[in-house]
Amino acid sequence: MGFESADPGTVRPGGRTARVRAAVLQAAGDALAEQGFAHLDLADIARRAEVGKTTVYRRWGTVTSLVADLLLDMAEQSLPRTETGSLLGDLKANARLVQRTLADPRQGALFKAVIAAATCEAKTAEALHRFYDIRVKEWAPCVQQAIDRAEVPEGTDVHEVIRAVSAPLYYRLLTSGESLDEAAADRAAEAAAAAARAGVYLRGEGGLA
Amino acid sequence: MGFESADPGTVRPGGRTARVRAAVLQAAGDALAEQGFAHLDLADIARRAEVGKTTVYRRWGTVTSLVADLLLDMAEQSLPRTETGSLLGDLKANARLVQRTLADPRQGALFKAVIAAATCEAKTAEALHRFYDIRVKEWAPCVQQAIDRAEVPEGTDVHEVIRAVSAPLYYRLLTSGESLDEAAADRAAEAAAAAARAGVYLRGEGGLA
Numbered sequence: 508m509g510f511e512s513a514d515p516g517t518v519r520p521g522g523r524t525a526r527v528r529a530a531v532l533q534a535a536g537d538a539l540a541e542q543g544f545a546h547l548d549l550a551d552i553a554r555r556a557e558v559g560k561t562t563v564y565r566r567w568g569t570v571t572s573l574v575a576d577l578l579l580d581m582a583e584q585s586l587p588r589t590e591t592g593s594l595l596g597d598l599k600a601n602a603r604l605v606q607r608t609l610a611d612p613r614q615g616a617l618f619k620a621v622i623a624a625a626t627c628e629a630k631t632a633e634a635l636h637r638f639y640d641i642r643v644k645e646w647a648p649c650v651q652q653a654i655d656r657a658e659v660p661e662g663t664d665v666h667e668v669i670r671a672v673s674a675p676l677y678y679r680l681l682t683s684g685e686s687l688d689e690a691a692a693d694r695a696a697e698a699a700a701a702a703a704r705a706g707v708y709l710r711g712e713g714g715l716a
Numbered sequence: 717m718g719f720e721s722a723d724p725g726t727v728r729p730g731g732r733t734a735r736v737r738a739a740v741l742q743a744a745g746d747a748l749a750e751q752g753f754a755h756l757d758l759a760d761i762a763r764r765a766e767v768g769k770t771t772v773y774r775r776w777g778t779v780t781s782l783v784a785d786l787l788l789d790m791a792e793q794s795l796p797r798t799e800t801g802s803l804l805g806d807l808k809a810n811a812r813l814v815q816r817t818l819a820d821p822r823q824g825a826l827f828k829a830v831i832a833a834a835t836c837e838a839k840t841a842e843a844l845h846r847f848y849d850i851r852v853k854e855w856a857p858c859v860q861q862a863i864d865r866a867e868v869p870e871g872t873d874v875h876e877v878i879r880a881v882s883a884p885l886y887y888r889l890l891t892s893g894e895s896l897d898e899a900a901a902d903r904a905a906e907a908a909a910a911a912a913r914a915g916v917y918l919r920g921e922g923g924l925a
Contacts, residue, residue, distance in 0.1 A: 543836045667903070670892075681886070682831070683849075707903060707907045707910050708907075
């Protein structure tokens with residue numbers, strides 16, 4: 508059910524505990540996508556997951572820690588980066604993955620919900636920040652490889668280049684009614700690559716642009 | 717109290733109706749910044765604004781339409797663009813304005829709250845989209861001037877360049893715990909300028925990058 512993951516419905520292997528967690532997190536994701544975080548309720552999630560209420564309360568205790576666990580799971584389940592041999596190719600693959608996720612009705616609604624929840628609760632915000640740190644670290648090596656290939660200057664902030672790919676897609680999702688299409692994804696990747704080549708993401712004092 | 721506006725406390729001229737609106741919107745903005753949108757309550761806002769509850773209910777009716785009016789006011793109150801004579805200078809001025817606004821504790825919290833509210837309510841989302849449309853249209857002419865100066869290619873999507881300046885600042889605000897400093901603002905402007913020069917924002921099929 509994770510960000511950029513395989514079929515949301517997939518149930519992972521493991522014992523009863525793992526199956527219960529998978530069912531509850533799936534139900535929590537469904538509830539968030541359908542109703543947003545404001546109406547999230549552990550009893551409702553237990554019903555959806557067909558898991559005992561007491562089990563859910565004992566294991567997660569609060570909606571906040573359940574959402575934090577969901578974000579951890581989304582990071583664990585998210586797909587590894589693909590390697591294409593060029594910075595633009597790698598950044599486009601990343602951008603398309605983000606675009607497909609945010610354009611998916613359930614996943615897009617889920618991301619809006621967890622971002623909204625993070626604006627209200629510090630613990631959820633921490634979990635959200637961890638999620639994005641993991642996603643950025645997953646893709647950062649493609650920028651290091653571009654540095655090694657002398658595609659972008661030595662000293663480029665590799666994490667900032669990866670964030671630059673996602674930023675316009677999230678900005679469009681949250682501040683406009685426009686759909687997130689592949690052209691938006693490619694444009695986000697092209698913009699990040701062009702700025703990186705121009706030295707904009709050099710660490711320290713501003714850039715060269 | 718608007719985005720990138722002068723002193724939030726400013727009360728604008730006008731008759732009693734205008735003063736009531738200013739007081740109520742100020743109170744609504746304070747409540748959103750302090751508590752987020754989930755706990756917004758018209759009676760509490762009337763109390764804060766020292767305005768009769770019935771006046772607030774008669775005039776705005778629901779929290780949703782009050783937030784929509786607040787966003788309209790934020791757009792009306794927002795500062796006009798500054799002209800520096802170069803694309804990078806203009807985009808940096810824009811980026812610094814956005815960065816100062818989002819880095820301000822009250823304004824940053826207010827923007828997080830309205831973005832979160834927009835994920836839950838279609839009417840609030842429409843009002844938020846209108847707000848950003850107005851801000852983007854306000855700054856877009858600086859990109860047209862850059863086209864006229866042949867700084868960026870003919871056929872560049874001027875609105876997309878302006879959105880590209882804000883995107884990384886909002887992305888950082890919402891997905892990381894990092895502070896929004898001037899270096900982040902300058903980098904956002906430099907990235908947008910470099911990508912625009914490279915032809916990334918040409919309308920239609922992708923870009924040149």
